[in-house]
Every structure is written in C-alpha cells, then in structure tokens.
Amino acid sequence: MEPTAQSLAALGIVGIALFLFIFIVLLLYFTPAFCAFIRGTRHRWAIAFLNLFLGWSLIGWFICLVWAFVDDPKERCC
Numbered sequence: 921m922e923p924t925a926q927s928l929a930a931l932g933i934v935g936i937a938l939f940l941f942i943f944i945v946l947l948l949y950f951t952p953a954f955c956a957f958i959r960g961t962r963h964r965w966a967i968a969f970l971n972l973f974l975g976w977s978l979i980g981w982f983i984c985l986v987w988a989f990v991d992d993p994k995e996r997c998c
Contacts, residue, residue: 949975952984961991 923931947954952975953968961967967984974980 956988960993
C-alpha cells in the first residue's frame with residue numbers, strides 16, 4: 921500500500937509535534953543550568969552537571985534551581 925499525500929502530511933505534523941515536545945521538555949529540564957549561565961554564577965558548571973545527572977529527580981532539579989539563584993554571580997571586571 922502506497923502512502924498518500926494525506927498520510928505523509930499527517931506524519932509530518934506528528935514529527936513536528938514530537939520535535940517541539942522534546943524541545944520544550946529539554947528546555948524545562950535544563951532551566952536551572954540556563955539560569956546559572958545567564959546569571960554568570962561561580963558554580964555554573966557544577967550546577968549544569970548536577971542538573972544533567974540528578975535533574976530527573978524532582979528534588980535534584982529544585983536543588984539546582986535554588987542553587988542557580990542563590991549563588992552569587994562571579995565578579996566581573998570593569
């Protein structure tokens with residue numbers, strides 16, 4: 921059975937929806953790391969690695985998020 925234009929279009933829509941879903945989930949998952957890097961905190965790499973490996977547990981994700989906002993930004997020159 922050959923695929924029709926309608927079935928290919930539906931497959932394309934499903935693919936786009938899946939891509940957007942994965943993108944949004946990853947964006948939310950790495951929010952603590954993004955916040956740490958945007959704020960320029962001293963421990964941004966530690967926060968990113970902790971977020972990568974323990975972010976799947978909700979407790980680890982919240983710890984990273986709090987740490988990203990509590991940690992002082994590194995001193996900037998000039």
